Amino acid sequence: MDSARTVLDDADISRAIRRIVHEIVETAKGTESLVLLGIPTRGAYLARRIADAITGIDGVEVPCGTLDITLYRDDLRLRAVRPLEPTSIPPDGIDGRIVVLVDDVLYSGRTVRAALDALNDIGRPAAVRLAVLVDRGHRELPIRPDYVGKNLPTAVKENVAVKLREVDDLDAVELSEVGA
Amino acid sequence: MRHLLSAGEIDRDQAVLILDTAAELGAVTDRSIKKLPTLRGRTVVNLFYEDSTRTRISFEAAAKRLSADVLNFSAKGSSVSKGESLKDTALTLQAMGADAVVLRHGSSGAAHRLAHAGWIDASVINAGDGTHEHPTQALLDAFTIRRHLAPEGGDLAGLSVAIVGDILHSRVARSNVHLLTTLGARVTLVAPPTLIPVGVESWPCAVSYELDPVLDSVDAIMMLRVQSERMQAAYFPSALEYSRLYGLDAARLSRLPEHAIVLHPGPMNRGMEISADVADSSRAVMVEQVANGVNVRMAVLYLLLAGDGKDAG
Amino acid sequence: MSIVLRGLRPYGEQPADLVLEEGRIADVCAPGRGVGDEVIECDGLIGLPGFVDLHTHLREPGREDAETIDTGSHAAALGGFTCVHAMANSSPVADTAGVVEQVWRLGQRCGLVDVRPVGAVTVGLGGVQLAEIGAMAHSAAAVRVFSDDGECVHDPLLMRRALEYVKIFDGVIAQHAQDPRLTEGAQMNEGALSSRLGLAGWPAVAEEAIIARDVLLAEHVGSRLHVCHVSTAGSVEVLRWAKARGVPVTAEVTPHHLLLTEELIAGYDPVYKVNPPLRSQEDVEALRHAVADGTIDAIATDHAPHPREDKDCEWAAAAMGMLGLQTAFGVVVETLVATGLLTLRQVAERMSQAPARIGRVANQGGDLVPGAPANITVVDTISRTDVRARDLVSKSGNSPYVGMALPGRVWHVAYEGRITVRDGVVA
Structure with missing residues (x-):
């Protein structure tokens, strides 16, 4: 879209991830009980980056997996059927762990609600935290993030697109008008 | 996809999608809570004109793992054995609000007929029709x-x-x-x-x-x-x-x-x-075939029933 | 009461006035010169002798929910027919003088077409014991065509006896050629499509083998044989061979076998379920050419009404058969006239004169000349109309042509000098 405006570039994104990593390690008071679960597609790459960054700081391999929430969505019947994304829970599971859910954009909160339901069927974590690269507001459920890369005030008619090298050839967060 | 009537109608990408979906859903089978909320509130009817306990149970397990309500309608001891036509049975199921009908029938083309004769809005899954397809x-x-x-x-x-x-x-x-x-x-x-x-x-x-x-x-x-x-x-x-x-x-x-x-x-x-x-x-x-049958049938039910019913793309 | 068909073109040739009086064509004169009590302006429409159907299921007695002699007569008249042969597979079966006389009288009472009952060859179509053929022939219905249609007279000795027996009164055996063992449970033409659809096959050989046997039997005993609803290219070859040898065999083909192919079955809609089954495009081509070269003598509808519940079901449970009377002429125009295979004089031969001869029907299949019976169908071959369910007057609706546009239209019909159809409506 022509009117897309870059609100975070790759340096901003690296900084944001670094900050999230430090906050995670700080609030968890260490890394041994952490499990990172990224919500596909881009949340999964962010979780991987966060895990790698923790390894860079601590030298510790934090268990990192993916959690597809498609089967738990509340809007399945509003759209054409969606293909499932991979779910891979680290071999030691999530029981008694501090699970950090990682997603790219926090908006209505419905994805996170679905993710909490999904977690409930998989095990019983000691705590669940939420890390997002961008919080664009407009929550429809009582959900708030624990770690935010960037608070980005938006209008409902705007679209926030997170691009990551792993799939998009560059790192950027872009804001555009819907239908522009 | 709206119905699954014949393997002949499935193209390569659809087939791979079904298998991939089945593989993802198969992971659920390995956890202690084997249930997903995905098809909550949807009704799947197993309409079996021929005895096939293993196929019926497989579909039933698949539907239940996705939280669908399952109604079993088998020929023996039902109105079907009293000579009720496939059409009248279909109208009954329509009135009950069936979202999908899994049909096993001795007559080739029965699933095709049920899907296209205008008797019913539900998705139809062919669970074996005569000497045609399964x-x-x-x-x-x-x-x-x-x-x-x-x-x-x-x-x-x-x-x-x-x-x-x-x-x-x-x-x-x-x-x-x-x-x-x-x-x-x-x-x-x-x-x-x-x-x-x-x-x-x-x-x-x-x-x-x-x-x-x-x-x-x-x-x-x-x-x-x-x-x-x-x-x-x-x-x-x-x-x-x-x-x-x-x-x-x-x-x-x-x-x-x-x-x-x-x-x-x-x-x-x-x-x-x-x-x-x-x-x-x-x-x-x-034995693996039996286990995989549940996963594949979950995948089919998911792909037919989870969306808005319109064809993707 | 005299009627003038003004400006009619017999066989599509020069216009003339035909004056009908006392059941006969009283005069054929220059256009505008005919005088009568009533004048019907035909204005260049085509005149043909009234069509004669050798193969109609009127379902009465027994299945009046599907068709009656009255509703079937209406459909026949609107299709341009002035005579139909009512097949014997009613309930009770038309295997006694009593039943055939009842059918004949009900036809007379309706009065729209000449209803000629066909007698069963064997008791109850059972294929075991000859029916009272002589009694039916000598009844008021004067039956000349005998058929177990729906069932094949499979026993070769019984077939031989039947062929011989009907010589007493110059009758004919109309054989439904279908080897029963080769067609057990058969649902459609056997071939690539049946293998894919998983429907039990009805192989062409099951028809061809019976025809081959029967023409040899007919030759041996010197009897007339008529072959019902020929459906395969191989059958045409056998008939051609038999006719070249001088075997007294005649044959009919249905309109649907001239137009429709098995490909229509891919959607499992039982409206296309018929016996013999729809065949391949090659068979359709062979049948059309066989009609053109006279190997096949007659068009016969095999009009087979079935109530809705017998078609609104899965394929295997559905009844076999389709409506044909009201659409026969349109299909003939589409497949044989528009394609240049038949002239209008040949249409008259295949739809009227030959079937009347085969059935030994007096007063049908005449020429359009003074003194001939006034059984006349007035048509055009140009207008193309959609076949609509609501226009079918049959009690059943199982027409495979609904939704199709067919050429040719029946405007007026005179039966025994009376107008039975005027402007496409039963008078």
């Missing part, structure tokens, strides 16, 4: 073959599969020929000429009247049940002769490539098309 059986066979022989996923390109037995009357064979070739496999049908339909030359597969020459080149071999009434109808002279010529025994098993697997849609006639030691060998994957 697409979910073919999907679970393809899934099982992929797991063993193409574990990296994708299609079955380059694999060679033999289907042995009563091709003429087999809906499993028809569905498998379509699906396996769509997925890139080479299929060879093996049967006496009396059990191969006139017109088979239009099918995308090879035909062999002899089993022995194909053994050393197959990656998977699927043995079909031979019903004893075929013998009475003079399709072959005797059970003994059939089993000698077309039965899979230990000697023949030893001639298969080492990686080759043995499939059977069940129920087996031990001693007829398959010997007991082959059925119980480590190469036989029948």
Whole structure:
């Protein structure tokens, strides 16, 4: 879209991830009980980056997996059927762990609600935290993030697109008008 | 997809999507809570005009794991056995708010008719119609073959599969020929000429009247049940002769490539098309086929019922 | 009461006035010169002798929910027919003088077409014991055509006896050629499509083998044989061979076998379920050419009404048969006239004169000349109309043509000098 405006570039994104990593390690008071679960597609790459960054700081391999929430969505019947994304829970599971859910954009909160339901069927974590690269507001459920890369005030008619090298050839967060 | 009536209607990408979806859903089967909320509030009717406990239970388990409500409507002891027509039964199910009907019927094309005659809005899943098709059986066979022989996923390109037995009357064979070739496999049908339909030359597969020459080149071999009434109808002279010529025994098993697997849609006639030691060998994957059947049927139910009912893309 | 068909073109040739009086064509004169009590302006429309159907199922007695002699007569008249042969597979079967006389009288009472009952060859169509053929022939219905249609007279000895027996009164055996063992449970033409659809095959050989046997029997005993609803290219070959040898055999083909092919069955809609089944395009081509060269003598509808519940079901449970009377002429125009295979004089031969001869029907299949019976169908071959369910007057609706546009239209019909159809409506 022509009117897309870059609100975070790759340096901003690296900084944001670094900050999230430090906050995670700080609030968890260490890394041994952490499990990172990224919500596909881009949340999964962010979780991987966060895990790698923790390894860079601590030298510790934090268990990192993916959690597809498609089967738990509340809007399945509003759209054409969606293909499932991979779910891979680290071999030691999530029981008694501090699970950090990682997603790219926090908006209505419905994805996170679905993710909490999904977690409930998989095990019983000691705590669940939420890390997002961008919080664009407009929550429809009582959900708030624990770690935010960037608070980005938006209008409902705007679209926030997170691009990551792993799939998009560059790192950027872009804001555009819907239908522009 | 709105209905699943025939493996012949599924293209490669759809087939791979179903198998991939089944693989993801299969992971759920390994957890302690095997239930997903995905189809909560939706109603799946198992409408079985023929007895097939294993297929019905498989669909029932699949629907229940996705939290759908399941109604079982079997011919015995129901209005169907009192002569109610398929149409009137369909109208009844429509009135009950069925979202999907899983139909097993003795008449070829019954599922197609139920889907397209305008009697009902529900999605129709063909769970076996006469001697036509049994697409979910073919999907679970393809899934099982992929797991063993193409574990990296994708299609079955380059694999060679033999289907042995009563091709003429087999809906499993028809569905498998379509699906396996769509997925890139080479299929060879093996049967006496009396059990191969006139017109088979239009099918995308090879035909062999002899089993022995194909053994050393197959990656998977699927043995079909031979019903004893075929013998009475003079399709072959005797059970003994059939089993000698077309039965899979230990000697023949030893001639298969080492990686080759043995499939059977069940129920087996031990001693007829398959010997007991082959059925119980480590190469036989029948138990896995049953487990995979649930995953594949979950995938089909998910893909038919979870969206808005309009075709994607 | 005299009627003038003004400006009619007999066989599509020069216009003339035909004056009908006392059931006969009283005069054929220059246009505008005919005088009568009533004048019907035909204005260049085509005149043909009234069509004669050798093969109609009127379902009465027994299945009046599907068709009655009255509703079937209406459909026949609107299709341009002035005579139909009512097949014997009613309930009770038309295997006694009593039943055939009842059918004949009900036809007379309706009065729209000449309803000629066909007598069963064997008792109850059972294929075991000859029916009272002589009694039916000598009844008021004067039956000349005998058929177990729906069932094949399979026993060769019984077939031979039947062929011989009807020589007493110059009758004919109309054989439904279908080997029963080769067609057990058969659902459609056997071939690539049946193998894919998983429907039990009805092989061409099951028809051809019976025809081959029967023409040899007919030759041996010197009897007339008529072959019903020929459906395969191979059957045409056998008939051609038999006729070249001088065997007294005649044959009919249905409109649907001239137009429709098995490909229509792919959607499992039982409206296309018929016996013998729809065949391949090659068979259709062979049948059309066989009609053109006279190997096949007659068009016969095999009009087979079935109530809705017998078609609104799965394929295997559905009844076999389709409506044909009201659409026969349109299909003939589409497949044989528009394609240049038949002239209008040949249409008259195949739809009227030959079937009347085969059935030995007096007063039908005449020429359009003074003194001939006034059984006349007035048509055009140009207008193309959609076949609509609501226009079918049959009690059943199982027409495979609904939704199709067919050429040719029946405007007026005179039966025994009376107008039975005027402007496409039963008068």
